[in-house]
Amino acid sequence: MSQWVWSGLRWGIRTTRYPVRRDEAPGVTPGFPVARPLEAPLARADPYEVARLVERCPTGALLQREDRIDVDPRRCVHCFRCARDEAQPMPWSLSYEWAAATALRRAAPPPGGRDASASDAAAARLGRPFSHSVHIRVVDAGDCGACLHEVKQLSNPYYNLHRLGFFFTPTPRQADILLVVGAGADQMRTALEKTFAAIPTPRTVIAVGACALSGGVFGSSFASSAGVGSIVPVDIEVPGNPPPPLAILHALLVATGRAQPADWAAHSIRREVLTSAGGDASRRESMTPDEAP
Amino acid sequence: MERTPLAAPLPEDLSACIELRGHLGGLTHEIECHEDSLKALCVWITQTLGYAFAGLVVEQETRWSLRYLFQSTELPSRWIHVLVRGPLEQTRYPSVTEVIHVADWHEREAEDLFGLVFEGHPRLGDFVLHDDAWQEGLAPMRREFDPANAPRVRTPNPDWRPQRIVHAPGAFGMPIGPVYSGICESAHFLLETVGEDVIRALPRFFYKYRAVEKIAEGRQAEDALLLAERINGLTAFAHGLAFAQTLETIAEIEIPPRAAKLRVFLAELERLRHHTGAIAEICESTALGVAASQAAMLEEELLRISGRLTGHRYLFGLAASGGLTRDLGDAELAAVIAPARSILRQLEALERRLVRTSSFLDRLEEVGIVTQAEARAYDLVGPIARASGLARDLRRIHPYSGYGEYDFDVPCESEGDGYARLRVLFAEARQSMRLMAQALERLPAGPVRAPKPTQHARAAGAALGWTEAPLGAALHWVRIDERGAIVRYRIIPPSFVNWHAFHLAAEAFAFQDFPIILASFGLSVSENDR
Secondary structure (H helix, E strand, C coil), X not given: CHHHHXXXXXXXXXXXXXXXCCCCCCCCCCCEECCEECCCCCCCCCHHHHHHHHHCCCCCCEEECCCEEEECCCCCCCCCCCCCCCCCCCCEECXXXXXXXXXXXXXXXXXXXXXXXXXXXXXXXXXHHHCCCEEEEEEECCXXXXXXXXXXXXXXXXXXXXXXXXXXXXXXXXXCEEEEECCCEHHHHHHHHHHHHHCCCCCEEEEECHHHXXXXXXXXXXXXXXXXXXXXXXXXXXXXXXXXXXXXXXXXXXXXXXXXXXXXXXXXXXXXXXXXXCCCHHHCCCCCCCECC | CCCCCCCCCCCHXXXXXXXXXXXXXXXXXXXXXXXXXXXXXXXXXXXXXXXXXXXXXXXXXXXXXXXXXEECCCCCCCEEEEEEEEECCCCEEECCCCCCCCHHHHHHHHHHHHCXXXXXXXXXXXXXXXXXXXXXXXXXXXXXXXXXXXXXXXXXXXXXXCCCCCCCCCCEEEEECCCCCCCCCCCEEXXXXXXCEEEEEEEECCCCCCCHHHHHCCCEHHHHHHXXXXXXXXXXXXXXXXXXXXXXXXXXXCCCHHHHHHHHHHHHHHHHHHHHHHHHHHHHHCCCHHHHHHHHHHHHHHHHHHHHHHCCCCCCCCEECCEECCCCCHHHHHHHHHHHHHHHHHHHHHHHHHHCCHHHHHHHCCCCCCCHHHHHHCCCCHHHHHHCCCCCCHHHHCCCCCHHHCCCCCCCCCCCCHHHHHHHHHHHHHHHHHHHHHHHCCCCCCCCECCCCCXXXXXXXXEEEEEEECCEEEEEEEEECCCCEEEEEEEECHHXXXXXXXXXXXXXXXXXXXXXHHHHHCCCHHHHHC
């Protein structure tokens, strides 16, 4: 047995410094296209080129606006078609702090308030006691396996989510966070509802991956929902197909109030979906679009 | 039409009732036969010719077309397609499950999705469409099924309970799933026992049924490829490649030599990463923490290498009809070899530590056994078949992307237990590294994508594409119309074939071995459910 002790020690510590320091290691994120203004070389005067670029997106994640092309991260599946466009490639950002709060969460009063126990929305806020001991129940509602695998990667020493006080639990009775992956297949509906109901309040629901947010490439069909939001009330959304482990880690930190959610609205994403309902957009950390080659 | 001789002459009584139609794409014999002689023909193909049943593709055209796929299990490469046709009013066909055990699940699926009845099948019903969620006789894969008119939301009955089979004094059932254990894909297993040992292990799948094959219909082939990649996100490139190959066969596209080499490189990089992850799962299931962490770290390093090289950690968005969507620089490719070699060396060191750890081996050796005879009867594929002494590998027997020119071994073990499966994973990881290095030797310059066929050259048609995915043979059948839209898409993933035999490994072993057997199978639920 001692061989394991020695080899374990010899491998040393490889854990990321995130969230204390940004993790810049290559290959930790697939990145996202960045909204771009309609200026040279993609001028407003060339509507054909703009439409052609927007239509390359298979899931409708690119949206043509009057003065820009927007990106809806909830739909992007990293097919890279827009980034690999020969004539007009979309700029690409290798960020990963993608988790955004839904309108449901933003509407919730901060924990500890007088009316905190009254509303459903308040039940979504994990208060101070949860900041360093949170248990997570993961449910697969029709995932292709990639999102689930990235969640699993959080346990490996590179990410080691235990150091931040997060633990996966097999039983929903002990869970504080319900983490859902997958598009929301109809045949998983009851299982997902039952799991959610078994989690005591306060509880937070995190939907992970483009499929869980918008149905992804599957979209809405007769056998699955376009996202799990129609089955359980989602508080935090993590876009990506799949979101890398760091993005999921960021979502967990957001859920416990230890990181600021991404402000997609500041990057002119589909406003009706992600614009703050009464929030303080100025205080939110915005995504830094460091452009990829 | 030219008649290519098969390995053995057809028996007299059969040759009268069938029509042999030579080749499709050079290597395929198509035999149309009357339903009455189907069983006898299947027996002849599997037992006299020694072919393996590979799948059943049902198509609803102006008539029903039931296409039974058989593949040669040794060189020369040959496929036999047996076609049974019938008018649309006729929904009853003979079952071949009695003579070909693998056809069992294929027929059950066709019964659920097309509303066809296979006479003589021992058990039809509740399979893809769960009886507690869907009304009887919906048959969603039929042309006349209108998704818009189907009840939009199906909520399975919360009071559903699995049906017990074992009725003995003291017998009890342990239902597991669909939400169970730590982080795992949704599936249900009913373990029945009278004490320690599992007597019956009945899986119930398709909780994750997203109707991929149905929603692909009408989509442009290029967009359906995105679905193919997401059948199993962990082996996305292999599935994307199989799909792309069907389109290339239909349109008779020749891929550039550089693309063929890069495809092999990426497919093997994916296999190496997948197997490293599978090894981590097995270590995890035996609660060997340090080993699980080390394998998981190596897997993460391979994910990062993939991400840095291609942009995506799981190689999404690379496979394309005619080659690849993007080129990879020679310097970047070469820069992968050294770290990959170092990862393989660490993996080998991990293997040496594992085989010295008796507490680990005790959990794997002689646990979850699938014998060679069972593997043959269930026509298993991939590492599981090879761990049971069945040296089946499409890269060797039905080469694609130029695999025929590479020098590699097909590792094989004979015990069929968890330890044999683990050894096969390690051995295949070594072979993948060899193949990656070979693919980069004498890598030709040039384009990585064949020029798009001109509009008028776009052909309607159907073809079978295949790859040896990390989990085993992945078969994709695609029919497209002249606009390039999907008419019929049928995926026969390796997990669908191998889950069928899972009960063999789980039965007669103790309860506490179940998670280890599950991990040593390492199958995907997603690609099974589709």
